[in-house]
Amino acid sequence: MPEGIILKGVGGFYDVLDNEDPHIIYTCKVRGVYRKSNMLTPLPGDRVIYKVLDEDDKEGLIEEILERRNSFIRPPVANIDQLAVVMAVDSPAPDLLLVDKLIVTCLSKNIRPLLIINKTDLDDGTKVEKLTDIYKHTGFPIIYLNKFNRDRYEDLHSELAGYTTAFAGQSGVGKSTILNLIMDNWLMDTGDVSEKIKRGKHTTRHVQLFRLDKGGFILDTPGFSSYSLTDISHDELQELYPEFEDRIGLCRFKGCSHTSEPDCAVRELLTEGKLDEGRYNRYIGLYRELKENYDNRYRR
Ligand SMILES: Nc1nc2c(ncn2[C@@H]2O[C@H](COP(=O)(O)OP(=O)(O)OP(=O)(O)O)[C@@H](O)[C@H]2O)c(=O)[nH]1
Ligand SMILES: [Mg+2]
C-alpha cells in the first residue's frame, strides 16, 4: 500500500501527498477501527499508509499512522525536523526569553533550530552584531533577512531543503512576509493543488504543510505573546544549552545547577567569552521557574 504525508486535515478529511508521486494529493478519511479505538488523531505532518479508493476522484483511506518523531498540540503538527525561530532586529524589539524557550523546546524534541534575524534593514550598526554575538556560541545556523533584499533569501532556500520546517516567533517579526515569499517562489508545482494553496495563503486557521521545490515542507504557526515550557524538568535544562555541553561534569559539585554554586565550569564560559551573559541569566531564570514548578507540584 502507498505511503504519504498528511498536509492538512479539516473536518475528518485529510489531504495526503503521495511519497512516490508528490504531485498527487488524495483526500482521505480514516479507517473506522482507527477512529473508534481513539488511539491517535492524525496530524498534519504524519506519515501514513493509505489505500486508494477512487483513482479518478483521488479519494483514499488512511490505514495506519507511522511512528512519530515528535508532535505538538499547539499548533497541532507532527514530525517537525527544524524550527525556524524568527526574531526582528527591531519593531518589535526581540524577546530573547521567547527565543531561548523556543530553542530549549526544539532540543528537547530533537528538532534543529534555525535562527532567523529578520528586518536587518532596521539595523543601527550594532543590533545585528549584538544578536549574532548572543547566539553564535549555540552553533546553530543564523540567517539574515530583510524584505527589501531578495538575494539573502537564497541562504534560506538551501537551509530549508529536505527538512520539514515550522516558522515560529513573536508576533510582528515578519514570519508571514517570509512565508509568502517562499510560497511565491519555491513551492513545488502540484498542478491542480496550486489553487488550493493560493486560497490558503493568508489564512492561519488551519495548519497546513507546503511542499518545497527542493524537497521538504514548510508551515506557519501563529505568533506567540507568551509561551511556557512544558514537559521539561529543571534537571535536564542544562542539556538543552549547547554552549554548556563540554562543561557538564567539570563543576566542583556533582549535580551543580550552574546557577549559584562556587567553582562552576559553566560560569567560567562567561569570562572565556564563550557564553553570552544575558543568555546565561535567562537560563538561571528558567531554571528557577522550572524548579519552583517542580517543588510545588503537589500543591495544585
Ligand atoms: N522594515 C521591515 N519590515 C518588515 C520586514 N519584514 C516584514 N516587515 C513588516 O513587519 C510587519 C509584520 O510582518 P508579518 O509578516 O505580518 O509578521 P508576523 O511575524 O507574521 O506576525 P504575526 O502573524 O502577528 O505573528 C509588516 O508590516 C511587514 O511589512 C523587513 O524585513 N523589514
Ligand atoms: Mg503572520
Ligand SMILES: [Zn+2]
Ligand atoms: Zn556548574
